Amino acid sequence: MSGSPTTGSPSPTPGSSGSGSGSGEPSFAALRGQLQEAAAAFADGPGALEGILLGMVDDVDRAVREPLEIFPVCHHSPASALAMARRLREKQPRVVYLELCEDMAPLLTELRNCRLPVAVQAFASDVDGFPAEWAPLSVVAPVTEASAEYQAIAYALDTPGVELVLVDRSSDHVFQWDGRHGEHSPEEPSAPADGAPEPEAALHGEAVGVEIGDLRPRFAELEEHLLRHGKVRHWSEWWHQYVEVPLGSSDHDAYRQVMFLVGSLFRRLAPGDRDRVRVDEDRERYMWTRMREHLAATGADPEDCLYVCGAFHAASRVEEFGVAGGGSYVIPPRSATTWQHGLIPSSHTAIEAQFGLASGSVSIAATQWAKNLRRTRVRPYRLDGQGGTKKSRAAAKAAAPAVPTAATETAPDRLTGFLRQPPVLDTLDEAELLGWSVEIVRAARRGGYPASTADAIAVFETSILLAGVRDRAKPTPYDFQDAAITCIEKDAVPGRRDVRRLVEIMMGGDRVGRVGYDALPPLARDVHDRLAPLGLKLQQRGVRRALLDMDAHPELRACSDVLWMLRRLMPHGTARPIMGERKLGERSIQESWDLALGTHERSLIELGYEGVSIEQVLEQRLRREAYGPRATTAGVLAAVEDATLYLRGGRLADELGAHALVVLAGERTVDGAPEVLRRMRGLLAYYRTAEPVLPPWVESFVKAGYAHYCTLLPMAFTDEDATVGQVAAMLGFLFGMESLALSLGCDRAQLELAVAQSRPTDPERTALLWAARVQLGALSRGELRERCAQLLANPMAVPAYPRYLSGFVHALVPVPGLADVVVEAVSNAFGRLPDRVLLPWLPTLITTLRSGAADLAPLLTREAGRLFPARLAALDTWVPPWRAEPSATPPAAGAVGVGADRGAALLFAHPATLDAVAGLLGCDGPWAGLGSEASDGAELVRRHPDTADAWGSLLAEG
Structure with a gap:
């Protein structure tokens, strides 16, 4: 590990630990010479390869010489977290600069009220300065205990006199610079065997993820080369085997220089994507500009500072690099978008899905972190009260400030020895591997697999075999996972989880975080407070059953109101009613609910960004839906109904109802007529029973709707885009609201004229027009029956008869009194048509009635039950009413019978x-x-x- 010290190298300054953060000038002459020889051998002389290799050494040299110590990290790397904890206890910096969105700083103190992993979120529902279709905007930064940034945060927040400064671009700049393009592509989908994603994988939603240490090759050929020669399947496994494990045992200097080198390698071999390079360089200029501004404003000594950033950004070549950097970079202003900030629950699966990590890699990293702590006995930093536990005295004493100790003189060049040393072959831990094999078989049995002791032995031996094939003496968790899949899964997955998922759970499980009550926004706390009478632990994940007997416990009515609003606002499954319903004019006295507020905690938190109470959020959403650019009359009436159901109507319902008139006047189509009819009928029935008089907007809407639909009726009968159901709904509004409209001053002649001007050409609308004329008295029932008989008697019209029946069925919406005529028309068709015509036509008839009469079938069934005999014996002598002979000859004119x-x-x-x-x-x-x-x-x-x-x-x- 230790290289030969360079002659004449000055010794490091006290407190620098030989890291090069002082006035020392480490030399990499030996490494430069070796790389020049390698370049000459492999590239037949100096050239591009030499420039890349020596440039990497220059990058490392430049980063090591920087007076403000740079600490390069990889996101969710146990080796980085271990090195960070060790370095913080040794150096005790007074200022910690962290690569994280600067506007997220106020939320970090709330981490102590949560159970990790959680994610710091910036959220904006109303955008100003970005395209409207981007909304809502969301940025998340997940934090796990086995991450270097958490160690830095915990140290800074719990150590007196230490300042934590976030220096990365703001959430607003994330979208200004990156747009809607993600920076990560998943290696493998984190999904179970049945193809459905795990619920925890969606905890971050559609948010853009920011992280410290995006350390992965951007050069596809390089990554493919590393995976092929490393005999691994994906990048997470390569990193674990060839970087994570060796760095876990290295000292501080070796760790820094190796991470600098890896970051420089991936940066220099990245493809020439100008937009991405520009974003990377702008981030580095942004961070160094912020750090120099802070140093100038506070007068802090760079020797007392620590800069924590991703290794990719540590070896930067921008002009602004370093405390003595130049450049004239000007930080661009933020947009006018208002951002809300909070903490949302996260999970290992969500982090993997967000940043394209291999399935189970974060769980394996958490297990590796625990092993490193036991092996090295390094005491990690943990926020006071984190996860509901209290910090021990030993931890509190360790977190106290200490006087930095002068380090012994060490060789500055640690890369030469590190790169030349052979890989360390760990000895096989048979007890550990045997325990894994037994545990996976036990888990497989619980999952429905026919696993046995023989499978455990096979997994044990196959793991050793795979490790040997891959030049490893000790099987890694990834080798064990492959062996378990080969020996246990066979060709079928009997349960919900496959063996890959079972291994991930066994290795540490998909740990799901939870945001504490004190860290929740006011709306979320208010919801939990108002649901407290239920006596349920609603912050826990899973489904909780709530029983509400509001007759015996009237105080539960307030809980019922909250639950119905949550059902309206939250995703499906958050609050699901099992028993009970809420309709206009109806209230249940007993209800049963399945509640999963803990599972959908992220949605509840994001709801808190929109207001301080669910009533306020619901009112805002109803207004947004009603006044939106795509609002329809049916949508506004739905908002009126919801305002009446959940907010007791009143002012808001009247305002939205008045706005429905404006929207109706601007509509030129009849697409929403069925929904308008349905909702208006329900509102009228409610107001007539619950209110002493109709609201003024209802009367105005009926008058305006009557005139509006009369005007559109002739055009709708001939419009190919309008369906027969929509035309029937228009007639249903006109005939159903006719009495009220006429009492309010409308003229019936307008409707009669509209029907007279209608000239449909297709059979369905022709039958609908006939029904409308019967309702107006322009066509008698006898004439309608005669026309139906003529259609059945005409061989040319028989194929179109089902479409006429479809029109008659839809006519039951405006003219329900025609049910007997429809039953008669169907019965005549079965009675008069020959089999050669009836049998081919029957499937079309059934399809037509099923598609067009789904909601009207009960009306037809009741009418048929009234007309047909109730007993089978009476069927032989039964005569249809429409075929019955008149009992007596009608009297002559002037005679009295x-x-x-x-x-x-x-x-x-x-x-x-x-x-x-x-x-x-x-x-x-x-x-x-x-x-x-x-x-x-x-x-x-x-x-x-x-x-x-x-x-x-x-x-x-x-």
């Missing part, structure tokens, strides 16, 4: 009744005997014998 005579006698016996009927019909005259001097009432009886028969039958029964 027997029923009429009986009815007339009863009417003359009670003249007050006939006077009332005559008055309604506009007839007025004196009574006289029944004869040639018949009164007007008697004349009416003679002219309308059917009416007299009906009156006589009713009065006789009475």
Whole structure:
């Protein structure tokens, strides 16, 4: 490990530990000479290869000489975290500069109230300065305990007199510079065997991830070369085997120089993507500019500072590099977007999915971190109260400031020895490998695999075999995972998880973080406080069953209101009603809910960015939906209904209802007519039963809707883009709201004129028009039946008969009284059509009725049950009502039948009744005997014998 010291090298200054952070001038002459010889041998002389190799040494030399000590790290690397903890206890810096979005600094103190892993989030729902389709904007920075940045944060926050300064670009600049292009591509999808992603993988949502230490080759050929010659499958495994494990046992100087070298290698061999290079260099200029500004403002000594950044950015070549750097970089201003900040739960799976790491790599890193701590006995830093535990006295004493000790003189060039040393072959730990093999078989049995002791032995031996094939004496977790998949999984996955996932869980599991109550935004805390009467641990992950008996416990009604609003605002599954419903005018007295607030904690936290209470957020969303550029009349009415259901209506419902008039006036299509009809019927029924008078906006909407749909009706009958269901909904609005519209001053002649101007050409709309004319009195039922009979009698029209039936079925929306005619039309088709015509036509009929009469089928079923006999025995003698022979010949004009005579006698016996009927019909005259001097009432009886028969039958029964 130790190279030969360079003659004449000055000894390091006290407190520098030979790191080159003082006035020492480390020399890499030996390494330069070796690389020149290698370049000459492999490239037939000096040239591009020599320039790259020597440039890498120059990058390391430059970074090591910088007075402000640079600490290069790799994200979620146990070796980086271990080296960071060791260096912080040794150096005790007074200022820690951290590569993290500078606007996230106020949230870091809340980490002590959480259980890691969690992610610091910047969120913006309303954008100003970015394209509207980008919204919402979200940036997350996940933090795990086995990460160098957490060690730096914990040290700075819990050590008195230490200042933590975030120096990376703000969340606003992330989108200004990078746009919507992610910087990471997954190595392997983190999904179980059935293809459905794990719920924990979606904890970050669609957020853009920022991290410290994006250390991965951007040159595809280089990564492929490293994986092939390293005999590994993915980058995470290569890093673990060839960098993570060797650096876990190295000293501080070797660690820094190796990380500088790796960062310089990946940077110099990156493809020439100008946009990405520009972003990288701008970030480095940004960070060094911020650090120099802070040093100038506070007067801090660079010797007392530590700069924690990714190894890729540590070996920077920008002009602004270093405390003595030049350049005139000007930090661009932020946009006008308002950003909200908070903490959201994270998980190992979410981090892997966010940053393109191999499945299970973060869990393996956490296990490696625990092993490193036990092996080296290094005491890590941990925030006071982290995860609900208290810091021990030993840890508190270790975290206290200490006087830096002068380090012994060490050789500055540690790369030469590190690169020349042979790989360390760890001895096989049979006990550990045997324990893994037994545990995976036990987990496989629980998962439904037919695993046995023989499989455990096979996994044990196969792990050793794979490690030997890959030139490793000790099997790594990745070797063991491959062996377990080969020996146990066979050809099928019986359960929800495959063997790969079982190994990941066994190695440490997918640890899921939790944001503590004190770190939640006000809205989230308010929700938990209002649901406290349920007595459930809602912050825990999983589903909790809540039973609400509001008749016995009226205080639970407030909980019910919160749960219904959460169901409206949160993702599906957060609050799912099992029993009970909430409709206009209806309230359940007992409810049962499945609650998963802990599982969907991220959504609840992001909801808190929009307001301080769920009522405020719901009102804002309803306004946004109603006043949005794509708002429709049906959508505004839905917002009115939700405002009535969840916010008790009132001012907001009236405001949104008035806005529905404006939206309706601007619509030129009938696409939303069915939804408008359905919601308006429900609102009318509610207001008529719950309110003393109709709200003014309802009356105005009915008047405006009546005129609006009358105007659009002729065009809708011929518009190819309008469906028959939409036209039927228009007629349903006109006929259903007609009485109210006429009472408010509308003219029925407008509807009659609109129907008269309609000229449909297709069968469905023609049948719909016939039904409308029957409703208006322009076509009798007898004439409608006659037209249907003509269609069945015409062989050319028979193939189109199902479409006529579809029109009649849709006509039940505006004219439900035609149900008997529709049943008759279907029955006649089955009775009159021959089999050669009926059988090919039957599938089309069934398809038509199923697609067009799904919600109207109950009406047809009730009507058929009324017309057809209830018993099978009566079917043989049953005669359809539409085929029944009239019982008597209609009386001649001027004659009065027997029923009429009986009815007339009863009417003359009670003249007050006939006077009332005559008055309604506009007839007025004196009574006289029944004869040639018949009164007007008697004349009416003679002219309308059917009416007299009906009156006589009713009065006789009475």
